Each structure stands twice: as structure tokens, then as C-alpha cells.
Amino acid sequence: MEEPTAYGKFGLANLLELREECLREFQFVDAYISIKQRENEASLAVLPDLLMELDSVNEVSEGPTKFCT
Template sequence: QENYVGSSALEPQPVIWFDNFNKDKVAITQLELDRESQRLFCPLLANPASYIPDTVDLNADEEARNYWLDCFEKSIDKYVDAAMSSQADSETAPERAKQFKEKYIKRLHKLRQQPFAYGNLTVRSLLETIEHYMREFDFPDPYVFTKQSENEAALSQLQERLNYLDSLTPK
């Protein structure tokens, strides 16, 4: 995987100070956008080598690019709200969420001007950037409470559903 950190198309990033576990300040100027784990192809694909998961190339399709960049920019406050809600007791959450928003909006604006600045632009890459920036600003899972309540609701109905499935007679 090619890494574009340090590319001449990238602007220098401001220093961000984070508290570490020892209460020391740690300066972070730039984080690399890499995947933590390798993604595997679906074993049912007839030809995995030719599979391209992205249906729209936002580098090539200006109309689609503008549509998706607008969508992500208009929805950024939903991500900010989720991030702050996930850490409602944190005094630093509002500031970190603000920094997340500013950095992501800046990235979107850069992509409007230079779609190739960070490699191939796709909807997936925009989503991965949100996830990466959430982690960067210490929001590892902003939807943790939503997931937890959905899981609890599903588990409360599981036994009844299993009983129903067991009662069905095969045709």
C-alpha cells in the first residue's frame, strides 16, 4: 500500500498536543493513514484480483465527487455529536471533537481542489478518513452506546425468534 505522508501535495499539519497516560504532553504533527489489518477478499468472488469494491471513481467523476464531498461536509456535525456523546463525561471531548471537525472539513476542501492529493478518492476512502480522524482525536468508537443498546434489544428478542424458527416445519 502506498503511503502519501510527506507528499508534496500535502500541507504541513499543525502540532496537536495530547495528554498521555502519564499526564505528559505529547506533540503529534501528522499521523499516517494506514490500515491496521489487511482486508481479505470475499471467498465467493469469481476473480478476486479484478474486483474493485468502489463503484464510483471520485477522481474521474467530478459530479459524483462534488455530490459526495457535499454529503460528507453536511453530515459532519452528526459525527461530532456522536463523538461527544460517546464521551459525555470527558472535559476534553468538545475541544477534540472541534479539532476533528476542523481537520476533516479541511481535508474535504483540499480534496475539492486536488482530488488526487491523497491517492484514489472513493466514498470508502472518505469513510476510512473519518474513522482514522476519530481515532486520532481519541474517539475510537463513537457509536459504542448505540451498538450496545441495539445488541441488548436484539438479544432480548433472540430466544423468541429461535423458538419460532424451531417451530417451522420444512417444506
């Protein structure tokens, strides 16, 4: 009997990658490509403002943030 762990751990990331490989191998098109492109463009449009906001938070801080007392 073959050892189940012989090929390492198999998790969700592996399953999703295997799915993508199978879809590409059998030349399935991504039905959501236009939505993904639109979401990427919208995300990139707000990224500079978000990064500036995050940078300003770091500048205001006078030391490490204490999460636990």
C-alpha cells in the first residue's frame, strides 16, 4: 500500500493550483477574466492613496504599538 504522506502535505492551495493546471491543460477559458481585470484596475487606482495613508500612520507613531498590556 502506498504511503499517503509520500508526496507531502496536500492543502487548499495545492488543490486550487491543481484545478488551475487542469483548466489550462484542457484549454478552458476563465469565465471571470473581465471581472478580475476590472477589479484589478479599481484596486490599482486607489493603491497610491492607501499607501500614503499607511505611510502617514507610521510617521505619526512615536514607537512600537503596544497591543497587549
